[in-house]
Amino acid sequence: MIARFLLLAGVAGASIIASSAQAQDASQTAPQSAADHSEQASSARGEVIIVTARRRAETAQEVPLAISVIRGDSIEATGNFNVVKLQQLAPTLQVYTTNPRNTSVNIRGLGVPFGLTSDGFEQGVGIYVDDVYNSRVAAATFDFLDVAQVEVLRGPQGTLYGKNTTAGAINITTNQPTFDFEGRAELTVGNLNYKQAKAAISGPLSDTIAARIAVAATSRRGTLYNTATDRWINEQDNLGLRGQLLFKPKDDFSITLSGDYSKQDPECCGTVFVRVGRTQRPLTRQYDALVAAINTANPGRNYVVPSRNPYDRLTDLDSSLNAGNKIGGVSAKIKWDVGPGTLTSVTAWRFWDWKPENDRDFTGLSVVSKSQNPSQQDQYSQEFRYNYESQKIDFVVGLFGFKQRIDTQGTEQQGVDAVKWSLAPSASLTNPYNRPEVLAGLTASNTQWLKSTSAALFGQLSWKVTDALTIQPGARLNYDRKSGFYQRVVTNGQGQVISCLTTPGNPLPTDLAAQCGVYQPQVSAPSDSAWNFTYDFNVNYRIAQDVLAYVTYAKSFKTLGINQNGLPLNSDNTVNYDAGTVKPERVNHYEIGLKTQFWDRRATFNITAFRTEIKNFQATVNGGQFGTVRGYLANADKVRSQGIEADFKVVASDRFTAYANGAFTDAKYKKFTNAPCPPELSGGTSQPANQPADYSNAGVPNTLSPRACDISGFDLPGVSKWAFSYGAEYNIPVTLLAKEGQVYLGVDGNYRSHWNSNASPSIYTEVKGYALTNFRAGFRGDGFDIFGWVRNAFDVNYIENLQVAPGNTGLIAGQPGDPRTWGGTIKFSF
Secondary structure (H helix, E strand, C coil): CHHHCCCCCCECCCCCCCCHHHHHHHHHHCCHHHHHHHHHHHHHHCCCCEECCCCCCEEHHHCCCCEEEEEHHHHHHHCCCCHHHHCCCCCCEEEEECCCCCEEEEECCECCCCCCCCCCCCCCEEEEECCEEECCHHHHHCCCCCEEEEEEEECCECCCCCCCECCEEEEEEECCCCCCCEEEEEEEEECCCEEEEEEEEEEECCCCEEEEEEEEEEEECCCEEECCCCEEECCEEEEEEEEEEEEEEECCEEEEEEEEEEEECCCCCCCEEEEECCCCCCHHHCHHHHHHHHHHHCCCCCCCCCCCCHHHCEECCCCCCEEEEEEEEEEEEEEEEECCEEEEEEEEEEEEEEEEECCCCCCCCCCEEEEECCEEEEEEEEEEEEEEECCCEEEEEEEEEEEEEEEEEEEEEECCCHHHHHCCCCCCCCCHHHCHHHCCCCEEEEEEEEEEEEEEEEEEEEEECCCCEEEEEEEEEEEEEEEEEEEEEEECCCCCECCCCCECCECCCHHHHHHHCCCCCEEECCEEEEEEEEEEEEEEEEEECCEEEEEEEEEEEECCEECCCCCCECCCCCECHHHHEECCEEEEEEEEEEEEEECCCCEEEEEEEEEEEEEEEEEEECCCCCCCCCCEEEEEEEEEEEEEEEEEEEECCCCEEEEEEEEEEEEEEEECCCECCCHHHCCCCCCCCCCCHHHHHCCCCCCCECCEECCCCCECCCCCCEEEEEEEEEEEEEEECCEEEEEEEEEEEEEECCEECCCCCCCCCEECCEEEEEEEEEEEECCEEEEEEEECCCCCCCEEEEEECCCCCCEEEEEECCCCEEEEEEEEEC
16 A cells, blocks of 8 residues: 555656556556566555656656656645646656746746746747647646656657647646546645636446546635735635546547646735845945935835745735636647557647736835736647557657637726836936826836747657667758737826827927837837758667666757747847747757666665756846836747756665655856846946955856847756655554555755846846655555645745835846645545
8 A cells, every 4th residue: 555655756767666557457458568568667665656758658667768667646645736736756857836827837947937937939848648748838837637647758859749849748648437436535624715626527328438527626815914915915715627528439449539628726926025136237226215305205105025034924015916817728638549559639728817816016015006917828739649669669659730820908097106116316307307207107008919830740769679779860841930029008107098109309308208118119029930840869778687877968949939029129229029929949869777776676866967058038027127028038048957967766665764865956058148137226327346256257247238138058947957856654553543555755856056036147037956855654555545744844934936026126026935834634435
């Protein structure tokens, strides 16, 4: 029974224990070598580790690539109930989120540009659920729903997967309908009013039709207290439903129809005051002076933040907060054994509906009184895939088509404090700086849409030259087209549409000039298309029965991007239309690895070294202005990520199991000379005397543009150089209340070294490293498991994300990580 509940995670020989049902299903479809290897593993350790990373069932140790496999039971036992939490078990996975839309899912520091998300670029890490590609990273914030296991593939994935991805893929497999009646239920309660319930039931409707239904619901009180509304915010409020219908008239043919719907409706996502840093702007234009000016203009107000200690978890955000989020869809998967192979068709439609409300000035001041960008997405995908297997040759060949439409309606509005915050001070009573009505109610209404089409032909061949040596080439031909539209209409506080057009010798009136300095009307319609041919080549050699060595080279790409959130301004405040499109990334990836098992396969040790070089890296840059664009895409000339990953797992006995995983990742901008300056350099025109040495070494020029700096040589944002995870479990057989079972104690933890939370690394957005430790203890037997748990057991204070507040005032806001939480879980199955 211990195999069903161990916390085991990691690379390739990761600690996932497949259930007997999975093992039986896999043995029917896996190649003979995989079946033999699985049988040997089962006899040695009582476990079978089956993955489908290469679109066929095989043991994880036979897959010649870096892969982490996390079993569903392990996910539940450790409380890692979505992709965001999963990074605690997979050290090379980095997931950061300020809200569901602005979520970064990266592997080895690569994947999604760090910062505000634009609809106009592709994901570098693909998220697949039962072979269906999820184009929106918002899917990462939803609860796992009846998940069997999760595979995290590292490195470019384009010759086996429908959608090309440059950094990796997260392959989520759910539990499938069964012809044996079965069910499960789980209930968890904890502090912070935490409640989570899960249930699933599966069984036959006839001799040829089986069905499965699953539901999950999670709620929790928020972790930040908003003194402005007397409410806890950043709560959890999730609901998910999934239904599946399997039609299997004969052994060689099946149709699986699936439908799912998930929603979130929390009061989220707010921040707390973290710190203020000095910028190069005049002192009167920095945070503390701005607050003083607003207080002076409003006698008796005396605004102060509720706390300057972020771990007091107090905020005073005065704008409405909401993270309304719905996602779902339907799919049809057809599998048909044709000749010596299997033909698979996956047809899917998915939607995403996002209804946010934010406090974009990060304060209790009414600078930005409204900020919301609701959007709606429809995506359609079709994949045809043929898998062929023989003694000497295996291959996969596929066709993939993808179509997407996203519509967004944005509104941002200035509040009564905006004039003091955004305009230069003046003693004149007629100056806009002293008249709040000039900016109060100024509104930018944005309308935008994106159409994206993609088609690809891909394939991969495995040639078994000898029993030990396999050569595996792959190739992909890809076509992408993107077209978009963006229009910003600006109205003043009286609802009148304003224009910022000027003619020579006729400058704008003073009030209008102030308004246009905050919001400018803009229209753009970027469009582009591109063909890409890429390939990879893998050679793997079985040195001994349980020792596999491999080397991989991949030439990959991330397709072109377009800027969908509006375009930045030139130095003369004209629109930079050249920034409408973003060049494709060009990727060269190298990897070498070794997978081993020893001690009668009770111990597994895997190690991988990698280097990825990217030209025209698609980065999110942020000029810090309210009035133009908070974040947009641009190309960094060159980026490099390299490192080493190692994983160890041991099943010492039926009583004790342990694992340890570690990663060293060195990810840098090799050349990025026109990046926005970090906050400590914003507004500067010369190298400041107190400039950190790191920037001098990176080649920042002595004469600075206030909008561009050279950050070549700096670390990529969001990446910790060192990351570790570990865990162990010990159990004792006992009989309690006439029930035979095991009393067990488990511990797991993770560590991440410091990292930077701004696209242009800043001394003010450095996030300190931290280590988290979790414990659990319980009693389990045949069909039940009852345990208590505590997460972040030592109540470590840590920051999940830091943000530079718009306006370049030096204000840094952030989101503290969860405090210590505790609770209990009851699970039953039959």
